[in-house]
Amino acid sequence: MKLSASKLAQWCVQGDHYSIALEEHHLVFESKHLTETVPFAIWDGQCRLSRGLLWGKLTFIVSPADQPARSISVYGLPWFELSSLVEQLTASYQDWLAKQKNTFMLVEHELVALRDELEGHKGYLRDADLQQWVSKAGIAVAEFGVHPQVASIANPALYQGFFGWLQNGSAMREAKNTQWRETELERWSQWFDGIESSPLNPSQRQAVLMDDNHNLLLAGAGSGKTSVLMARTQYLVASEQTTPERIVMLAFGKKASEEMAQRLASAGLRNVEVSTFHSFATKVIKALTGNAPVLSALATDEEAKLSWMTLWLAEHLTQPAVEKRWLKHLSQWKLPGLNAERKLAEQAHEPRLHKWLWRQVDLLIQQNKSQAAMRSQVNGDARAESEFALVWPLMRSYQTHLSQANEVDFNGLIKEATKLLLRKSATFSAQYDHIMVDEYQDISPSRMEMLEALCGGKRERAPSLFAVGDDWQAIYRFAGSDVSLTTDFLARFPAGVIRYLDVTYRFHSQIGAVANPFIQVNPRQLAKPLNSVKTQKKKAVHLVSSETLEDTLTKLAASKGERDATLMMIGRNHASKPEGFSSWQARWPSLNIVFVTAHASKGLEADFTFLLDVNEGVFPAKGQSEGLEVAMLSVDGEMEHAEERRLFYVALTRARQACWIFCHPEKPSVFVKELWQGDYPVMSKLPKKALEFEQAPPAIEQSAMSE
Incomplete structure (x- = not known):
């Protein structure tokens, strides 16, 4: 059925809608420049009728899922035909709605179960938890053919809960987590008072409860970050959110990891896995390949490094082309321990030169880039270009030596573990719920890639990353750390959470x-x-x-x-x-x-x-x-x-x-x-x-x- 304004009425209404037609489960509106189709699913089923001096007007309210509700009015319609049209439109809509209600009743229990997954969720609701649910709920809605408007009529409470999470999930998640934090702070108040030698302050208590997918705690000098790490680990176990063996705590140095392990052991948590990045990488490689990696003597033995470097220099500096390149460099810039007035090969044992060369080799390896990419990075800096030309052959020889010996150095441990985790992270990381990192401001790009592989992958619930550090104290760029991995945390993890400890107990x-x-x-x-x-x-x-x-x-x-x-x-x-x-x-x-x-x-x-x-x-x-x-x-x-x-x-x-x-x-x-x-x-x-x-x-x- 279709009802249109007369030619005169169309001229009078000019650009507004002047025609409405009923098609199967749709309304079709026409104007001079536009035809608009509105499915019953976004119409509220009401026809608002009003009479003018000559003609009638019909107004409809539509609510597209991704837009605010709006009205559509049709002008210039013949008044005496409007009542019949309204009856047909209403009857058609009610017939459609009845069928939709019947369909809805068949799947209502499944939607209730989906809603209850979130509303009954215990603990902190992470961003990834919500996104997984939204994906699953969206598939269910499409598969069942459920329309929000039908749900709002058939079961208003379910509509507010289920579709509320679908349409306004971020705000509802924040409200739910705020309520959870308040409850936990009250419930564990006395425990927080006594878990460390002094009661935890408010910012420390809030930090203990951080549990999104990616968490960064900024802990200034003397603010008690170690107390938070220890308290959080004990809280996770005491609150039965996890067990000790499903927690990994990573540190950059052996001494730091041993100190943390001792403190946890004193608290009765001997099964928490406390490790350096390199030890953890070794475990990953052994677990996923069945073979423990062989660490090269060049990574651990100073005598071996001295011998290998001396032999390499003695061999290469006797080659005329190589010697010429090095002498050309020395004519413009200095190299530690080298004197251009003496035979270069005779100075192959010079410790200062060795130290500088190993530093440059380590620097290039950490870049994890192609030769072309690194050439581009030094382009325009004549000294850098010259030093790159000296060091690149050395780095390639070093990597060839490791490959032929089937050995790795410390950088190689991290890179190999990362490759394996990228392929098998879901399997390996399923044994962990929480990954904690101390002194996060010292993180390097390669270690960051390993962390992302460990906490990523497709699985039901990936481990939570809890990083503690202070970008104000990032002082190891020379060792490969990148402070931007801390300062740009939210750029890397847009749904991440940053909190800070706001009290220092050290200085006045x-x-x-x-x-x-x-x-x-x-x-x-x-x-x-x-x-x-x-x-x-x-x-x-x-x-x-x-x-x-x-x-x-x-x-x-x-x-x-x-x-x-x-x-x-x-x-x-x-x-x-x-x-x-x-x-x-x-x-x-x-x-x-x-x-x-x-x-x-x-x-x-x-x-x-x-x-x-x-x-x-x-x-x-x-x-x-x-x-x-x-x-x-x-x-x-x-x-x-x-x-x-x-x-x-x-x-x-x-x-x-x-x-x-x-x-x-x-x-x-x-x-x-x-x-x-x-x-x-x-x-x-x-x-x-x-x-x-x-x-x-x-x-x-x-x-x-x-x-």
């Missing part, structure tokens, strides 16, 4: 007022509050001349008397260790004086710290502006001294009570100048003229200063 507010804004000058560092439990008004960071080092030490010792204290002297490198260090240790044993490099200070703390030789060209270290290492490790758009700034932040935050920064009075570091001119709460006994910048110091974000 005056040290925090210097260190926290200083690191956040770099806009690429993730912003977070880090509030000190202890507050004080007296400034605790001192800028002083290196000439006063012993006098400052004498005064500090006198102020402490016979009371025990700890003093950590920190240098950018070992060259900063004072000549009188041993005599000072003997003279003031109650101070427990130690010396460490800035990198080695990570994870340590002391009552007082002396930062030594914070001079121009020393700290921040004077970096090269060209060369293979610069080309391979450079980050587009990163601010100057970004890595050194993080390293300086690490050194600053080792002190519990006070920190002295020593520098040459006429050659202070740019960091010293920034601390003086940048409105930081520091005390200075340096000449003001030496502290002046030739240009304005880096800006401090106001938000960082107010934390």
Whole structure:
């Protein structure tokens, strides 16, 4: 049946709809420029009739699944024919609706079961849980031919639940998880009070409950990340969400993994798998191939490395073409340990050259790129291009040696395990529910790929990744770590969750007022509050001349008397260790004086710290502006001294009570100048003229200063 406006009426309504037709389970509307078909499934079944001076108007409400509800009106219809049309439209719709209700009743119980899967879900509802359900529910709706409008009439409660999750799942998931967290915090309140030596603070408790597919916990210096790792592991077992053997805890070093294993064993959790990345990779390879990988002596034995490298250099540097290439390089740039005035092959045993070459080989292997891709990366940097030409043949010979011996090095362990996991992750990873990573800011691209393979794949519920780290303390770029894997966490895992521990128990507010804004000058560092439990008004960071080092030490010792204290002297490198260090240790044993490099200070703390030789060209270290290492490790758009700034932040935050920064009075570091001119709460006994910048110091974000 079709009803249309007359020619005159069509002219009067101009661009509006002037015709309506009833087809099988559809309404068809016509206007001058458009024909629109509306299925009964999105029509509410109502015909809204109104009369004008000459003609009638019909209005319909339609609700497309992916759009807001809207009205469609048909104008200029002959009034005396409208009642008959409305009766036919309504009867046709009711007939269709009755058949749909009968169909719905046959599958209603299955939709109820699907709804109850989510509403009855125990624990945290992960994003992947919801996406799997949405996929399954969408298939069911299409297969059963169920229309939302029919469900809303036949079973309003089911409609609100089932289709609510389909259409507004993210908001409903957040509400459900918020309620779950509140319940868990109340239920486990006393347990959180006693699980560690001190009650967990609110941000630590929230961190323990993180359980999405990809979780990043930003844990600032002294904020108790180890307590959270231990508490979370025990909570997962105590709450019966998993068992100890289904938890993996990964660390970067053997010492760190052993310490975590000991703490867990003390808590009665001996079956938690605590491992380094390399040990875990070895397990993966053995489990999925049936054979344990053979680790090359070149990866573990310094004598073997020395012998192999010496032989390779002696053999290749005697070749005229190779020698010519190396001499050409030496005519423009230096190489550690090599003298162009002597026969190159005679210097094949030089340790400094070996150290540099192994570093470059390791760097190239970590890139995991083709020769063409790496050539492109160094293109335009003449020194980098030349160094690449020297090192590439060495790297290829090294890889050939490993392949022929059927051996791997540490990089090879990670890569081989990743390949196997990509093929068999669903099988291997099914034995785990939770993957935890300590010091995540030190992650390298190859380790990240292994983690993704371990936590990915097609399975009912993949392991949850719980990464704990602090991008402010990412200081191992030279070893292959990539801080962007932390700072760009949500770009890699869009549905991931980031939380932070907002309280530090190490240093008081005056040290925090210097260190926290200083690191956040770099806009690429993730912003977070880090509030000190202890507050004080007296400034605790001192800028002083290196000439006063012993006098400052004498005064500090006198102020402490016979009371025990700890003093950590920190240098950018070992060259900063004072000549009188041993005599000072003997003279003031109650101070427990130690010396460490800035990198080695990570994870340590002391009552007082002396930062030594914070001079121009020393700290921040004077970096090269060209060369293979610069080309391979450079980050587009990163601010100057970004890595050194993080390293300086690490050194600053080792002190519990006070920190002295020593520098040459006429050659202070740019960091010293920034601390003086940048409105930081520091005390200075340096000449003001030496502290002046030739240009304005880096800006401090106001938000960082107010934390």
